[in-house]
Amino acid sequence: MHNSISLAPHFYEMPILSVREVTKKYHDHLAVDSVSFDMPKGTMLGLLGPNGAGKTSLIRIITTITKADSGSIYFDGEKLGRSHPAMIGYLPEERGLYKKMKVGDQLLYLAQLKGLARAEAQKLIREWMDRFGMTDWWSKRIDELSKGMQQKVQFVSTVVHKPKLIILDEPFSGLDPINTNLLKDEIRRLNEAGTSVIFSTHRMEQVEEICNYIVLINQGKNILEGEVGAIKASHKDHLFRINFEGTLPSIANGVDVHSRDQNQIIIQVNELQEANLFVRHLLDKGTTITSFQEILPTLNEIFIKTVTD
Amino acid sequence: MEKLWLIIKREYLTRVTKPSFILTTLLAPIAIGLFLVVVGLIMSYQGDDSKEIVIVDQGNMLERKIRDQRNMYFRFSDQSLEDILAKRPEAPFDAVLIIPPLREIERTRHTIFYHADEQLDIDGMIALQNIIEDKIRDYKIRTLNLDADQLAQLNTQITLDPEPLQETGDIDGQGSNPSPITSVVAAALGGLMGFVMYMIVFINGMMVMRSVMEEKMNRIVEVMISSVRPFYLMMGKILGVGGVGLTQLLVWAILIPLVAGGANLLFGFDSQQMVLDEASTEFATEDIEILISQVSSELSNLNWWLIVPCFVLFFLGGYIIYSSLFAGIGSAVGDDLADSQALTLPIMIPVILALYIMFVAIRVPNSSLAVWSSIFPLFSPIVMPARLAFGPPAWQIILSLVLLVLAAIFCVWISGRIYRIGILMYGKKGSFKEIWKWVRSKD
Numbered sequence: 034m035h036n037s038i039s040l041a042p043h044f045y046e047m048p049i050l051s052v053r054e055v056t057k058k059y060h061d062h063l064a065v066d067s068v069s070f071d072m073p074k075g076t077m078l079g080l081l082g083p084n085g086a087g088k089t090s091l092i093r094i095i096t097t098i099t100k101a102d103s104g105s106i107y108f109d110g111e112k113l114g115r116s117h118p119a120m121i122g123y124l125p126e127e128r129g130l131y132k133k134m135k136v137g138d139q140l141l142y143l144a145q146l147k148g149l150a151r152a153e154a155q156k157l158i159r160e161w162m163d164r165f166g167m168t169d170w171w172s173k174r175i176d177e178l179s180k181g182m183q184q185k186v187q188f189v190s191t192v193v194h195k196p197k198l199i200i201l202d203e204p205f206s207g208l209d210p211i212n213t214n215l216l217k218d219e220i221r222r223l224n225e226a227g228t229s230v231i232f233s234t235h236r237m238e239q240v241e242e243i244c245n246y247i248v249l250i251n252q253g254k255n256i257l258e259g260e261v262g263a264i265k266a267s268h269k270d271h272l273f274r275i276n277f278e279g280t281l282p283s284i285a286n287g288v289d290v291h292s293r294d295q296n297q298i299i300i301q302v303n304e305l306q307e308a309n310l311f312v313r314h315l316l317d318k319g320t321t322i323t324s325f326q327e328i329l330p331t332l333n334e335i336f337i338k339t340v341t342d
Numbered sequence: 343m344e345k346l347w348l349i350i351k352r353e354y355l356t357r358v359t360k361p362s363f364i365l366t367t368l369l370a371p372i373a374i375g376l377f378l379v380v381v382g383l384i385m386s387y388q389g390d391d392s393k394e395i396v397i398v399d400q401g402n403m404l405e406r407k408i409r410d411q412r413n414m415y416f417r418f419s420d421q422s423l424e425d426i427l428a429k430r431p432e433a434p435f436d437a438v439l440i441i442p443p444l445r446e447i448e449r450t451r452h453t454i455f456y457h458a459d460e461q462l463d464i465d466g467m468i469a470l471q472n473i474i475e476d477k478i479r480d481y482k483i484r485t486l487n488l489d490a491d492q493l494a495q496l497n498t499q500i501t502l503d504p505e506p507l508q509e510t511g512d513i514d515g516q517g518s519n520p521s522p523i524t525s526v527v528a529a530a531l532g533g534l535m536g537f538v539m540y541m542i543v544f545i546n547g548m549m550v551m552r553s554v555m556e557e558k559m560n561r562i563v564e565v566m567i568s569s570v571r572p573f574y575l576m577m578g579k580i581l582g583v584g585g586v587g588l589t590q591l592l593v594w595a596i597l598i599p600l601v602a603g604g605a606n607l608l609f610g611f612d613s614q615q616m617v618l619d620e621a622s623t624e625f626a627t628e629d630i631e632i633l634i635s636q637v638s639s640e641l642s643n644l645n646w647w648l649i650v651p652c653f654v655l656f657f658l659g660g661y662i663i664y665s666s667l668f669a670g671i672g673s674a675v676g677d678d679l680a681d682s683q684a685l686t687l688p689i690m691i692p693v694i695l696a697l698y699i700m701f702v703a704i705r706v707p708n709s710s711l712a713v714w715s716s717i718f719p720l721f722s723p724i725v726m727p728a729r730l731a732f733g734p735p736a737w738q739i740i741l742s743l744v745l746l747v748l749a750a751i752f753c754v755w756i757s758g759r760i761y762r763i764g765i766l767m768y769g770k771k772g773s774f775k776e777i778w779k780w781v782r783s784k785d
Contacts, residue, residue: 060779096568098766123568127768129561134356145348146569190565 047110049074049198049229050095055104057090064090066253067104072231072246074109077224079240079261080233081336082250088233089126091250092200095231096123109197119148122196126203126233128187130175137171140190147194154193161189165215181212188216192223199223200231205239217243237332249336256339261332268335272328273308274299275315282318299328345570346578353553353582358589367590371597393436393466396426401443403481411469423457436460441474447485452478523633527640528731529704535653536700536728538591539660543723544693546587547664550580554672554765555682563765572762576673577754580665587661588654649730652739659746660723663753664689670757673764674780676771685771696724707732717742719749756781 144154437458703712
C-alpha cells in the first residue's frame with residue numbers, strides 16, 4: 034500500500050475527465066471554487082461533500098447544463114463541448130419522467146435525444162428491460178408504476194446509450210434495500226465493463242463500499258482527492274485493536290494504550306512491527322488473542338478531520 | 343436540428359393523440375353552433391305569459407280597432423274601472439289600460455294608465471307604448487284630414503353606398519367597388535377572425551406554459567437538458583404546441599362551414615321564421631334572400647388570397663410572441679401553481695387589451711387607435727386580422743408584419759434566457775427582479 038496520495042494505477046492513460054481550475058459563481062455565492070482533479074478512465078469516483086458543497090453545480094458543468102465562469106474541462110482528452118453530452122449518462126438527484134408517457138416510448142425518446150438511431154435504441158432498451166425483469170412494461174404508463182419501478186426506468190434511461198461516463202447524483206435515495214443492491218450490482222457490472230462512473234453523495238459509507246477513487250468537496254473547493262486505499266492509509270493513526278480472552282499482562286513502556294476494555298485493547302504505535310511485537314508479548318504471557326486488526330479511519334472521519342484542520 | 347425535430351414531434355403527437363384533444367376539436371364547432379342557437383333563442387325570448395288587457399278608450403281615438411299581439415290580447419270596454427273590476431270573476435283580465443281623451447289635438451304628450459296586479463316588463467311597456475302611439479297618430483291624421491298616402495311619402499329610407507374617390511385600377515376589378523353591406527360583412531368577418539386568434543393564442547400559449555411548469559415540477563427537465571440545450575427544448579415545445587393549434591384551426595376551417603351548412607339544412611326553416619317574426623312588417627322573404635345573396639357575393643369579393651396567408655402569418659407571429667413569453671414565465675414559477683397567476687398577469691393584460699381594441703377596430707377600422715394597434719406587435723396579431731377584411735393599405739400590413747417578426751425574435755430570445763435559468767431553480771418562484779437578473783446573466 035502506498036503511503037502518499039497518488040493517482041490510480043492507470044494514471045499513464047488519458048483521464049476520462051480532467052477538471053482544471055473550474056469556478057462558478059451564482060450572484061454572490063461561490064458554488065464551485067477553482068476545482069481541479071483528474072478522473073482516471075474506468076474508475077468509480079465518489080464525489081463527496083456535505084449538502085450544498087457544490088457537487089451538483091460541478092456536475093451540471095460537466096454535463097454541459099451550465100457553463101463554468103472560468104477554468105476548463107477535458108473529456109477523454111478533448112475540450113468539453115456540444116458532442117460530449119451524448120457520451121455522458123446523467124441521473125440527476127431531482128429525477129423525473131413524463132408521467133403520462135409509456136415506458137417504452139419514454140426510453141426511446143430519451144435514447145434518441147442522446148443520438149441513438151431508433152432501431153438500435155429499441156434493441157438496447159429491450160435488453161435492459163429483460164435484465165431488469167420489466168419485459169412486459171413497454172406499454173405501461175409511468176404513473177402506473179411504483180416508485181421503485183420508476184427508478185429502474187430512470188436508471189435505464191441513464192445508461193441505455195452506452196455512455197463512457199455515468200454520473201449518478203444520490204442514486205440510492207428513496208430506494209428500498211433490494212433495489213439498492215440491484216442498482217449497485219448493475220453499476221459495478223458497468224464499471225467492470227469499462228464505464229467510468231461518478232457517484233455523487235453525502236453518504237460517505239456508500240462510497241467506501243463501492244468507490245475506488247474519491248474527490249472530496251467542501252464549500253466549493255476540493256480538499257482531498259485520490260484512491261480510497263491510499264487516502265485511508267495516509268490518514269491512518271496507527272491504531273490496532275486486539276481482542277483477547279483471559280487477563281492482560283503488564284504493558285511495557287513505549288506502547289501507547291489508546292483505550293482498554295474487558296476483552297479489548299486499542300494501542301497506538303509508530304510502526305506495524307511494534308504492534309506485532311506487542312502481540313507476541315501478550316502471547317508469551319499466556320493471553321489468548323481472538324482478533325488483531327488495524328483500525329483505518331472511515332471516510333467520514335477523514336472528511337471531518339480534513340474540514341476541521 | 344434532429345433533436346429539435348424529435349422534441350417537436352413528441353410535443354405534437356402526445357397532444358393530438360389525446361382523446362380529450364380529438365373530442366374538443368371535433369365537438370367545439372358543434373358546441374359553438376349550439377351556443378349560437380341557444381344565444382339566439384335567449385335573445386329572441388319574449389316572455390311566455392300572455393296578457394288579457396281591457397282598453398278603456400275614453401275619447402274613442404282607437405275606434406275599437408286594435409290588433410292582438412303575440413302575447414297581448416285586447417278587448418274594449420266603456421265601463422268605469424270599478425265596474426270592470428266588479429265583473430272580473432265573470433270576465434277575467436290581467437290589466438286595464440285607460441286612455442284619457444286628448445284635450446287638444448296639438449298636444450304631443452299624453453299619459454295613459456295601466457292598472458294591473460303585476461306591472462309590465464320593459465319589453466311589454468315599450469311594445470304597448472308603440473302600439474298606442476301609432477294608433478293616436480292615425481287618429482290625429484284622421485282628425486286633421488291629412489292625406490295618409492302623402493304622409494307615408496314623407497319618410498325616405500336612405501342607403502349609403504360607399505364609393506372610392508378615384509376608380510382604383512384593381513386587377514380583380516369587381517372587388518374594388520364596395521357595396522352598402524361591405525363594412526357590415528367585413529366587420530363580422532374581422533370580429534370572427536380576431537376572436538378566433540385571441541382564443542388560439544391564449545389557449546395554446548397557456549398550454550405551453552402549463553407544459554413547461556409540468557416538466558419543471560416533474561424534474562424531467564434536468565434529464566432533458568443534459569441531452570439537449572434548453573433553447574431547443576423550449577422551441578420544440580413552442581413549435582409542437584403551435585402545430586397542435588394549426589391542426590385545430592385547419593380542422594375547424596373545414597368543420598365549421600360543414601356544421602353551419604348542416605345546421606342550415608336542419609334548422610333552416612326555423613331560423614328564417616325567427617328572423618321573419620322579429621322584423622315581420624319590414625322584411626319580406628325576398629328581402630332576406632337578396633340579403634343572403636349580397637352577403638355571399640361580398641364574401642366572394644373579398645381578397646382571400648391576402649386574408650388567409652396574412653391570418654396564418656399573424657397567427658404564427660402572435661402565437662410565437664405570446665407562447666414564448668408564457669414559456670419564460672412558466673419556467674420561473676416555483677412548485678406552487680398559484681404562483682403562476684401573479685407572473686402571467688403582465689402577459690394577459692396586452693392580450694385582453696388587444697381583444698377590446700379589436701372590437702373598436704371592426705367598427706372604425708381606420709381610426710388611429712385601430713391603425714396603430716394593428717401595427718404594434720403585442721396587439722397586431724389580434725387587431726390586424728380584424729382589419730384585413732376592410733382592405734387596409736399595404737404599407738400597414740407590411741410594417742406590421744416586419745415589426746411582428748422582430749418582436750417574435752426578441753421575445754423568443756428573452757424568454758430563452760429566462761427559461762435556461764428558470765427551469766433549474768426549484769422551489770420558489772422568481773420575482774421580476776430576479777427574472778431580470780437571469781436575462782442578463784451569462785450561461
